[in-house]
Amino acid sequence: MKLLVAADSLFLRTSDGKYWCKTIYGYNFWSRYLSVFEEIVIVSRTKPADSKEVLGYLRVDGQNINVVELPYMRGMKQYIKHYFTFIRAVKKAVKNAECALIRLPSVSAFMVLKYFKLKGKPYALEVVADPFDAYASNKIAQYYYTKKLKEATLQANGVSYVTSNYLQERYPSTARISNYKEDNFFESYYSTIDLKEDFFSQPRAYDIGNSPFKIVHTANSINTDNKGHATILNIVKKLRDQNFNIEVTFIGDGSKKAYYQQLSRQLDIDEYVNFTGLLSSPQEVREELLNGDIFVFPTKAEGLPRAVIEAMAVGLPCLSTPVNGIPELLKDEYLFDPLDVNSFSNKIIELINNPKELEKMSNENVEKALEYIDIKLIKKREDFYMKLKKLCI
Incomplete structure (x- = not known):
């Protein structure tokens, strides 16, 4: 059986007809659906690219995984300007689809959902973030997409969430609020x-000496300040002004990297700031995490961030923010407002002066991260996919 998957992904297509993405959403990611379905069709925004542009990128398509293109647009202005072109592409994408899984929130995925629903065929959702936070800078979009997600989770046959509790309470499914026992309504959660x-x-042992104390941070795309890059740069500035030997490594790449490099120069800390650029391989990311002493993630909007879980898995103590599912990972004492430079800085000072607490955090984080090891998640995902497939047979 063929499964249509709509997601907020951005693909590049080279002249040989192959599809590529920067990180995470390569063939291995989409192949998880092949454990239950025989063929996967990904509906994604796509644009042509030169082969040089995709160096270091991940191949998306391959055996039993194909891509149906949507116009490559970013930002609400472009969506509004090219609305009818986009809608025509969406209608074409869903024309022959018999079964769908929609990953929300996403402007393009919401559009795919709208036209797939008209077919009256079974579909499920994977809720991966909260639009209330994701669209916080645009109150109209925030209201609209929060409302749309609440409607979507009540109408879908199945809903899976990345959190174990938070998103379920804000965006309940029919299976939850009506206590349905029938097979055509179901709910799950998995990262x-x-x-x-x-x-x-x-877990790590800490011996704080004269070596630099290294902060590490991960963001797939450095295109906004939603992940807290400016906050971290100000933390480094504050701590260095207090004579703490602090450095930071930012993993990732994007259009705002140059802006943050310039900000680090303005703060006169640029020699203590490292940008790795694009790292497509999980092992490359792992090596950078292992070189750090603490993971600091002042994010403004998340579902259940893989960046934090990966840092926990290699034993890094983590400081972050109390948004969405993060309190399911970290204790309250390690969560601060994303703009609160003073609280983050004071906590880092406290931890530098208390290596035993760093070691305790490291032990707890590795133990917590084991809940998300693939052998545990694979069964939950497959059970969810199978319930959707049975509705289509």
């Missing part, structure tokens, strides 16, 4: 992370 056993490391 979309692919965390294999060899990614994990042992």
